[in-house]
Amino acid sequence: MHQKRRKRADERRAEILAAAESVFAERGYRAGSLAAIAEAVGISKQTLLHHFPTKEHLLVAVLERRDLHNLGIVADMGLTIEAMARLVDLNLDWRGLVHSYTVLSAESVAEDHPAHEFFTTRYDRSRHALADSLRAQHGDRLPGGLTPDQAAPLIIAVNDGLQLQWLLNSRDVAIGELFRAFLATVVKGEPPAST
């Protein structure tokens, strides 16, 4: 009985997180209300607050869910160029997630934003992890000429920037192809395949 109740609570949490993701994606974190999220799930705001005591808790849970998902892929494949390109491909099927991530990361730049610390730490860690991984694979200079410490922030920047352009115009921005061409030139120092 107790197990069954926990299972139901887990399912409810998952429903709330999915709803929060789309509400934040649609309206941004500041404008997206707990009331709207509760309504989307079909529960009262009181019930929502039982699962997530504050809006900030809910936001961090949404972001961590995305990171867990991505980390799973990287754990399976290693932090390789192929894994990075695969993540970009997968994101194409998760438009709402890419949307909410883009809006929330931009909003979080304000120092009093509840996710400011989360994103600052997350980007610092990602840069270091990626630079370390590139250094382990290629030494102090990549075949394309950049150092690992230069390439890491640039690879992350290209991914974020292409996502913005793709969200604005999915028809014209071939994000997967562009990201692979970039990695071929910058990391491998090879001219990309013609398109």
Next chain:
Amino acid sequence: MHQKRRKRADERRAEILAAAESVFAERGYRAGSLAAIAEAVGISKQTLLHHFPTKEHLLVAVLERRDLHNLGIVADMGLTIEAMARLVDLNLDWRGLVHSYTVLSAESVAEDHPAHEFFTTRYDRSRHALADSLRAQHGDRLPGGLTPDQAAPLIIAVNDGLQLQWLLNSRDVAIGELFRAFLATVVKGEPPAST
């Protein structure tokens, strides 16, 4: 007398635009209120609405002011790599502008956002203008191996993505140096200077 009144109106508009920029930067477009902007200028909301009839008018005026500013630089220098790197340097002194641009462009991804059309068109135009300029300078393939149609969205993406990382951590992200290293590798096909 009439001229003097117009001059005063122009100054007032400039004050309102500057205040709108920082309020939008701090709170985002949706959450940034006309009341807060009017208060920052020290005028009534009624007076503000005399200069900008809707919040949407104000937003587009803020964005156009930034574009005009940047276009002036490009007109002086041509759409060269040096001009692009110079724009990145200049942005370092305009943190509020970079901040509001980053937040607004991300928010504008929602199709019902008042700046959605503005940003979609702006990115399409920038990609085409930059690709044409790269083609005129380098032909159908850049020295680094990418085509102009690949390089244009990637250059714009790197700029946007680096701005986000720089806003989150200005101490560790040397945006000007990283952007130049990227341009050297991707456009010129030269290994960047060691750092």
